[in-house]
Amino acid sequence: MTEQAPPLVRVRGLEKRFGDYRALAGIDLDIARGERLVVCGPSGSGKSTLAYCLNGLEPHDAGRILIDGMPLDEELGTAHELRRSIGMVFQSFNLFPHLSVLENCTLAPRLVLRLGEQEAHRRAMENLERVGIADQAAKRPDRLSGGQQQRVAIARALCMRPRLMLFDEPTSALDPEMVKEVLDVMIELAQSGMTMVCITHEMGFARAAADRIVFMDQGRIIREAPPKTFFGDQQDPRIRRFLADITAG
Numbered sequence: 001m002t003e004q005a006p007p008l009v010r011v012r013g014l015e016k017r018f019g020d021y022r023a024l025a026g027i028d029l030d031i032a033r034g035e036r037l038v039v040c041g042p043s044g045s046g047k048s049t050l051a052y053c054l055n056g057l058e059p060h061d062a063g064r065i066l067i068d069g070m071p072l073d074e075e076l077g078t079a080h081e082l083r084r085s086i087g088m089v090f091q092s093f094n095l096f097p098h099l100s101v102l103e104n105c106t107l108a109p110r111l112v113l114r115l116g117e118q119e120a121h122r123r124a125m126e127n128l129e130r131v132g133i134a135d136q137a138a139k140r141p142d143r144l145s146g147g148q149q150q151r152v153a154i155a156r157a158l159c160m161r162p163r164l165m166l167f168d169e170p171t172s173a174l175d176p177e178m179v180k181e182v183l184d185v186m187i188e189l190a191q192s193g194m195t196m197v198c199i200t201h202e203m204g205f206a207r208a209a210a211d212r213i214v215f216m217d218q219g220r221i222i223r224e225a226p227p228k229t230f231f232g233d234q235q236d237p238r239i240r241r242f243l244a245d246i247t248a249g
């Protein structure tokens with residue numbers, strides 16, 4: 001009998017409450033190494049809360065999150081290491097405005113990973129190159145377009161050599177003409193074998209890059225399927241409505 005590799009991420013019975021409200025009502029999810037997951041669903045269905053729990057930004061109330069078989073949800077040294085090996089890209093870029101693009105990328109590797117200046121610089125330039133923005137390294141973020149800033153945010157996350165990248169609606173704050181440049185970077189990352197969880201309503205991206213689409217509603221996963229099946233078989237009225245709404249909107 002061959003032994004199956006454990007998933008990179010294993011989530012079991014995950015629950016999160018805000019007061020009396022159950023934002024996550026029992027999530028079970030495995031994410032394999034190299035898998036690209038798109039998470040979608042109506043507003044308020046718990047997508048961001050799931051991402052925040054997955055990287056430890058939000059503590060959860062019940063259930064387990066295992067990264068490479070190790071619990072993320074304990075105040076252990078290993079849990080801190082696990083959390084910093086998860087890269088996160090937010091809708092709102094969250095770059096440090098008073099630092100240059102380069103310094104935004106070297107800060108965490110220097111402070112958290114204790115890299116020397118040269119190595120942090122080399123890694124930053126390599127990743128800025130990868131997202132096509134190395135020529136802007138000396139600028140402050142506010143001199144860049146939204147699409148460029150989001151590419152810097154992706155490069156900054158990559159500088160930590162994450163084993164998992166989480167994207168929380170990375171294009172929804174962008175002007176339409178800038179969406180493609182960010183999605184192209186994400187597609188390149190997906191093709192490189194990076195394990196990715198992308199919360200997005202960009203169904204073109206989902207078709208092109210996802211191995212699996214997870215649909216959430218009211219804090220639960222109500223459907224998970226490869227794109228072909230997901231789009232080809234819209235039996236559930238909640239999914240039909242969601243797809244109709246985003247197409248209309």
Ligand SMILES: Nc1ncnc2c1ncn2[C@@H]1O[C@H](COP(=O)(O)OP(=O)(O)OP(=O)(O)O)[C@@H](O)[C@H]1O
Nearest residue numbers: 018021022023041042043044045046047048049050
């Ligand atoms: N910090 C918080 N305090 C109280 N309630 C919260 C908090 N964060 C999220 N919620 C609530 O939890 C539910 C799930 O929110 P979440 O942001 O995860 O949904 P979402 O699917 O990402 O929505 P959207 O697509 O609008 O970003 C919502 O009802 C939201 O109001």
